[in-house]
Amino acid sequence: MPRTVALLGFGTIGQEIARAIDDGTISSSLGAIYDNQPDRVEERIRQFSVEPRIVTEMHQLTASADLIVEAAGQSAVKEYAVSVLESGCDLMLLSVGALADADLWKHLSTTAERTGASIYAPSGAIAGIDAIKAASRVGALDSVSLTTIKNPSSFEGAPYLDTLDYQVQSLSEPRVVFEGTATDAAAAFPSNINVAVILSLAGLGTDRTRVRIVADPNEKSNVHQLDATGRTGTIETTVRNVPSPNNPKTSYLAPGSVIEKLQDLESTFHIGT
Ligand SMILES: NC(=O)C1=CN([C@@H]2O[C@H](COP(=O)(O)OP(=O)(O)OC[C@H]3O[C@@H](n4cnc5c(N)ncnc54)[C@H](OP(=O)(O)O)[C@@H]3O)[C@@H](O)[C@H]2O)C=CC1
Numbered sequence: 001m002p003r004t005v006a007l008l009g010f011g012t013i014g015q016e017i018a019r020a021i022d023d024g025t026i027s028s029s030l031g032a033i034y035d036n037q038p039d040r041v042e043e044r045i046r047q048f049s050v051e052p053r054i055v056t057e058m059h060q061l062t063a064s065a066d067l068i069v070e071a072a073g074q075s076a077v078k079e080y081a082v083s084v085l086e087s088g089c090d091l092m093l094l095s096v097g098a099l100a101d102a103d104l105w106k107h108l109s110t111t112a113e114r115t116g117a118s119i120y121a122p123s124g125a126i127a128g129i130d131a132i133k134a135a136s137r138v139g140a141l142d143s144v145s146l147t148t149i150k151n152p153s154s155f156e157g158a159p160y161l162d163t164l165d166y167q168v169q170s171l172s173e174p175r176v177v178f179e180g181t182a183t184d185a186a187a188a189f190p191s192n193i194n195v196a197v198i199l200s201l202a203g204l205g206t207d208r209t210r211v212r213i214v215a216d217p218n219e220k221s222n223v224h225q226l227d228a229t230g231r232t233g234t235i236e237t238t239v240r241n242v243p244s245p246n247n248p249k250t251s252y253l254a255p256g257s258v259i260e261k262l263q264d265l266e267s268t269f270h271i272g273t
């Protein structure tokens with residue numbers, strides 16, 4: 001039976017999901033939307049024919065749906081994810097970087113086990129999660145690393161920039177701005193590197209997944225290069241993603257991944273790992 005979906009966050013990704021429900025790409029219905037700015041939601045929802053409730057309380061959101069799709073930010077995951085799972089609703093997360101906090105991840109997992117709710121973390125803006133999952137199921141991964149290259153404008157607002165002794169916006173050539181674990185990357189660049197945590201959850205965990213972030217003033221795409229080695233061989237993928245027109249931080253591939261995951265939940269034929 002088609003599900004009712006509700007959206008936590010109605011920005012770039014939230015609107016693409018609403019569009020996919022509106023045009024029938026996803027057979028679910030849209031029950032409600034919760035966002036920091038309800039007035040802006042009212043304006044944005046007018047472009048579609050769906051008429052979800054625009055709510056201002058989390059319990060209204062969970063009462064309206066079977067599945068909450070979070071497309072808001074790490075802070076929203078920290079604030080609301082447990083109560084969503086407590087309500088029995090399933091939860092699909094985009095701001096997966098929040099799960100680099102091991103205590104939060106454990107809390108969410110145990111809550112979901114107790115209430116019977118499911119947590120989904122779609123592949124988002126990266127390619128190769130299918131192969132990483134398959135390799136890890138036979139215990140075959142030795143190393144996993146990610147190199148992300150973006151235009152400096154995509155890093156605007158990242159807390160880590162304040163610790164640098166130069167301005168990324170003034171760079172005239174590519175520069176490695178961060179090297180470390182996925183755990184540290186998720187805190188340093190909360191709106192840019194959720195993909196590193198998806199990769200970690202699929203593979204070796206956030207402390208054993210290495211991340212390199214490059215700011216390149218000549219780069220127009222959001223590039224994610226994955227390199228893994230192990231007993232099944234090597235896994236190398238590169239995506240050169242088109243940034244979303246309204247939010248250069250977010251690759252256009254990311255909403256596609258959520259829409260595919262939502263449609264897969266309604267399907268009888270499941271492709272890929
Ligand atoms: N997993 C992946 O591969 C990817 C993950 N992402 C992540 O997905 C999330 C959504 O991305 P995107 O749609 O581009 O972001 P946008 O900034 O375009 O939209 C987010 C919306 O959520 C609202 N919001 C933020 N915090 C809260 C909150 N605590 N409660 C309610 N509403 C809130 C924002 O309001 P306001 O403007 O007032 O803050 C905004 O309307 C981000 O965290 C992003 O980092 C993005 C791309 C890929």
Ligand SMILES: O=C([O-])CC(=O)C(=O)O
Binds near residue numbers: 192241251254
């Ligand atoms: O959209 C992207 O390229 C990746 C991204 O922002 C993230 O992982 O948070």
